[in-house]
Amino acid sequence: MKKTVFLMCLCISVIVSACGREEELEQGDSLGELPQMNETVADNEIEAIIHTNMGEIQIKLFPEHAPKTVENFVTLSEDGYYDGVIFHRVIDNFMIQGGDPTGTGAGGESAFGGTFEDEFSPALAHFRGALSMANIGEPNTNRSQFFIVQADNSEVEEYLDYLKGQGGVFPEEVVDFYTEVGGTPHLDNGHTVFGHVIGGMDIVDTIAGVPTGVNNRPLEDVIIEMIEINQ
Structure with a gap:
């Protein structure tokens, strides 16, 4: 199942993935310790706790690297926008997706009243545990939906090798952490x-x-009861 999803995603993302980092990095450039490697919440980060009917998920947010995206998530959370919303799409060894108040995967609005632009940082990647914005497969189409990467490292080297072959630029720290924890490069x-x-x-x-x-919808609802923001 994950292999199928991988092939479907590649057709819309590989060109961006292969070229996006080249504008900022050369192969082998060093970034030092990545923010996602550290489990503590730094002074320039924000804690969020997603309370679900299956338990709590503690997350740290990165306003320094994605200021508008974090503002959108924090504002919607504090306004209660996500209260009672389900995870409408879950795929084991890939990701869990929620944030659409219609529960269909087709709805949701941003805190800014429409869509807003992407914010990519070479210091952040789709490692296992990453919180990321869902979109419609086109640039700058962020609204309210988000997903959490759940993929392990069983196929990550294959993905990295393929993307490197397409010209993808991945710093050593990123490759090493992907190899260690997994994710969806x-x-x-x-x-x-x-x-x-x-x-x-x-x-x-x-x-x-x-x-x-x-459509990978849970047979029994997995509900976001609320999202708590601690700044």
Whole structure:
């Protein structure tokens, strides 16, 4: 199943993924310690706790790297926009997706009244545990929907090798961390990473493993009861 999703995503993301980092990095450039490697919440970061009917997921947000995306998520969370919203699409060993108040995957509005632009940073990537924005497969179409990467490292080297063959530029730290923890590198520079799970990844795994039906929708609702923001 994950292989199929991978091939579908590649057709819309590989060009962006392959070229996006070249504007800022050369192969082998060093970034030092990546923000997603550290499980503590730094002074320039924000804590969010997603309270679900299956448990709590603790996340840190990165306003320094994705200021507008974090503002959107924080504003919607504090306004109660996500209260009672379900995770409408879950795929084991890939991701869990929510944030659409219609529960269909076709709805949702941003805190700014429409869509807003992508914010890509070479310091953030779609490692296992990454919090990222869902979109319609086109640039700058962010609204309210988000997903959490749940993929392990079983196929990540294959993905990285393929993307490098297409001209993808990945700093050594990024490659090493992908290899260690897993993730979905084919989504880099196609979706905006703006946070990372630092507690409750077992809850993410549990949600990803629930029985699903049509369109990967859980047969029993997985509900976001509220999202708590601590600044």
